[in-house]
Amino acid sequence: MRLSPSLDPRRWWHDAISADRLLLAAKTAAAAALAWYLAPLVPFAQSEYSYYAPLGVLVSMYPTVARSATSGAQAVVGLALGIGLGLGSLAVVGAGLARIVAVAIVILIGVLLAGVRALGVGRDWVAIAGLFVLLLGGADPDGYSSSYLITMAFGVLVGVAVNLVVVPPLRITRADDRLAQLRDELGAALHRIADSLAGHAFDPDAADRATAGLTGTLADVREEVELADESRRYNPRGRRLQAPRDLNRRRLDALTGTADATRELSASLSRLTAGPDVETRIPDDARRALAGAIEAVSRLVTTPPDPDATAEQLDEAERALTAYTDRLRALAAPEEPLDAWEAAVSLRRVIAACGPFSDPDADTATR
Template structure:
């Protein structure tokens, strides 16, 4: 029976991944549903291109049209159009060069030896971008598919043009992709993770005990927070690109934030990530340095309270971006959420003032501790100022 379990383990593993993804695609909007829609659109584009060029017109190289149609149902409308133009230019260059050399030399083998290096070099041309490799593909279609004629080469270019038109049209007209949800989800993930880390550190320090704290785990999570912010930045770039040339995007645009609002949100979350990694690094260093360097329970609990209030301010900042009181986008604060955030930041600043005034008396004979906590307070003040300004 053991061999049966070993044999079925990969199947169970794949099923455990596929079934939840299918369930999410069926039940709610998300990345899984977007992938299903894009795959269906690519299949539809290929079917339409083949129905016209292969079935109706019975072209000799009909597969070129559905092939081009599939690859041009891209992740954004702008990318479909830009890559479509570049790909057609590359295919046309490869086809024309291969046809001219093959007709001139009247030898396919010699023509291939001369043409392929040339078109591969042409494919590196900056204006062809990532589609430059299709120059070699176009040349191979000419040189490996029977006698070379001008009419056959022109037909291949026409088939490629038709496939590109079908692919771009399907992507533009049928639920063109918009990645606003991905950008907002990435920003929300970063803000939520920052709040959870700060709350976890605050809860750990609140007891005044430094032994057995998971300081390494906290710091690893804080370092990953920076990567979450980078992912949010990338997702925002995708969402902006998905609006270019997108008719669906024009209907959505009134609910979109401007570049400045997104930049403000990323700036705050960048500093939150930097501040959080600094806090967890210092806490880890204190915990690992021995009892002599550790602050007393009263100071530790005061700093835990400061971290808890920082976490609350970050949570409220996230609500102003994504919660029910938000105006639907970064920077679009509702009155209630914005007022609550301002109160939380004011309370945080008062806590920092009290902590700063009490710190010298708590560690009077330890200049290194004063420097360490002074730097943390400077970071915290800057964070509070950013939250207040936004």
């Protein structure tokens, strides 16, 4: 039995000790210690609640500076709402309401407020903060509440500051690597399709397997690209980059279109080569021309987005596709299969997706 990649312990270990995760863990540990050490000096907060400062660091430490700032602010807002909810519940308890009923009300309202998406990660803190104030506020609920909120906010500030100052994370290189990996996988899939078609050995099942894995890879790469874009926001290291901010997103869009077209090409060829009358539907010379066009397109896909190199491969792919469509037009009308033209349309989509990277004025070259 083969484990899913998400359940593979080796994947867990790799994710846990990656360079980015080790750096984040070290920065979080240092920020938490610093926040706990400085917390007794925070004005308007009682020093006995200094342990909330490291907690504030934890809720604000994320792989990017932008997400640290946003999540930290959302957590503070959620805490403020929860503290207000807890103080309100203490007021009604003082008026005679049973504490067990107040607990139920705090949880009820806190869970309802957790449905407000605008609160982001702060949604999870509304009910928790309200419950803490209600049950732990003791004889000084105002002092506890203000200390809780101020100390947590201080921890958030320390966490964001450390994340910004100490090697602010920048995920551009990792996104570049994942995009290059996806590009190579797409090119390899097209090459295998061309090779099998040229050898009269097109296997629809093998082609399906080659393209089926692209969906999961695309999802992983899309997440990495979004994280890379996010890592440039508020990041002083990101300002020094020469590459356009949206370059990786444009590369991802092109590769997404290429993956969709590759799946459509595989489906067209499966129908085209099914049955014993393949030579009738697509004669040998047209089949070889199609295999040549697919091979030329695979080389175009695997070419790094450099304008000169891409332009050369683009011209080659255009010529190969034109040679194939000319062969199709030369066929007698009854012999002109629709699936053969659908294959040409799929290849045209790939060429169109790669086209912008051949323009030297489009600012699409990699760093």
